[in-house]
Amino acid sequence: MKALTFKRYGKTPEIGLTETARPRPAPHELLVEVHAAGLNPIDTMIPKGTFKPILKFEFPATLGSDLAGVVIEVGSGVTRFKPGDAVFASVFDLGTGAIAEFAVVPESAAAPKPINLDFVQAAAVPMVGLTSWQALKERAGLLPGQKVFIPAGSGGIGTFAIQLAKYFGAHVGTNTSTANVELVRSLGADEVIDYKKHAFEQVLSGYDIVLGTLRGDAIEKSLGILAKRGKIVSLVGPLDAAFARTRGLGFVFRLIFALMSRKIMRLASKRGVSYSFLFLRPDGAQLAKIGQLLEAERIRPVIDRVFPFEQAKQALDYLAQGRAKGKVVVSLK
Structure with a gap:
């Protein structure tokens, strides 16, 4: 599968789309086909090594923390989701990434996608x-x-x-x-x-x-x-x-x-x-409550720009300029 990865920390992290192995879900994980991935400022900081002592990655490491997509496979211990379910989640601080064709998501971090939001809008929310x-x-x-x-x-x-x-x-x-x-x-x-x-x-x-x-x-x-x-x-x-x-x-x-x-x-x-x-903690139960507020239209996502998957690196560069009004999202579908 394709994923936006970086190969090392520092001034030349070699960020780009690469072919990586498709992940397999553990017993309490979902395998999600990613439709959209939301970007956050920390995604531009991680490759520089800013959080190297705290966040652990194996190289090449997939970038991105927020995603929305469709479950295509569930681990043997999963009880709340099934293949075909539309979900959104943050995988921040879980040693994995979101800007990829497929991603594994712990069941505890996932929530049903709000029915009134499309995948791009939903991906803008988790972090x-x-x-x-x-x-x-x-x-x-x-x-x-x-x-x-x-x-x-x-x-x-x-x-x-x-x-x-x-x-x-x-x-x-x-x-x-x-x-x-x-x-x-x-x-x-x-x-x-x-x-x-x-x-x-x-x-x-x-x-x-x-x-x-x-x-x-x-x-x-x-x-x-x-x-x-x-x-x-x-x-x-x-x-x-x-x-x-x-x-x-x-x-x-x-x-x-x-x-x-x-x-x-x-x-x-x-x-x-x-x-x-404060450092974010992925929490599917909290995200589900936020999803209810989104469905009730008490809160709405604000999106500045949407980039196609092929321009994911350019999306990160744009976010790093610090001028976005709301969120920057990468669409994979």
Whole structure:
């Protein structure tokens, strides 16, 4: 089968379409014929070796974390799905990839594809949907009436997280460029900062939660807009010692991550707020709940561009430019 793979970490990972062996499902896995694969910023970072100590791959490694497709075979222990079922899933952090003609998916990570979405729309959802749910609901404990700041509201995670936060009853603030102000307002954003005109840290205040989605000094600047006992849940780092413990990493990594996050932890403590780093956990049950919201049209996927499978490498290059409004998806059918 064909798959988008990379052969090594570093500046020359040799990303391209290659012929690889068709996978076979283990007892609790599904073999899915992939109709579409959603791209995420981490897909452009993995080949560089950014997460080499954390994510384990065998080379050549298939890229991609999100997929939607049709089950063609099930393992002997599978009970919830059968051949012919349309599913969507995230296979992030499972040692496999999604940008391929076929992919194995643990039954626990899969959910029925929402009936009102086509495969391209469904493939745009898993990582941003699960990340938003786990960050806002699980980690931050978002409550109705609380104020949450979601930077880069027109991006892949932003367009979904704004809608989910509104569903949970939050007051949502975001920042974006002039051209995207109306888009984020249409998704439910209450307070929109045009970053070409104003710095968010000079305008916003009294927020309960910040979803950290921007690298650089944006996380530190976010501290100033939080109310007492506010929370920053970062998706981009710095990594912290709690994350190392969750991963079962040894003392050396716990020490390294503690040092990496020492400054932000100290600054957060001085302001009476908390900081934590979140890594997505594939979860079919959560994805099924998100699917119900999609079917009820409480949330809609926002897609910037769809690339054919033959241009999957170009799709990654386009995503890396950081200008997409919503998600970038590769269509295999």
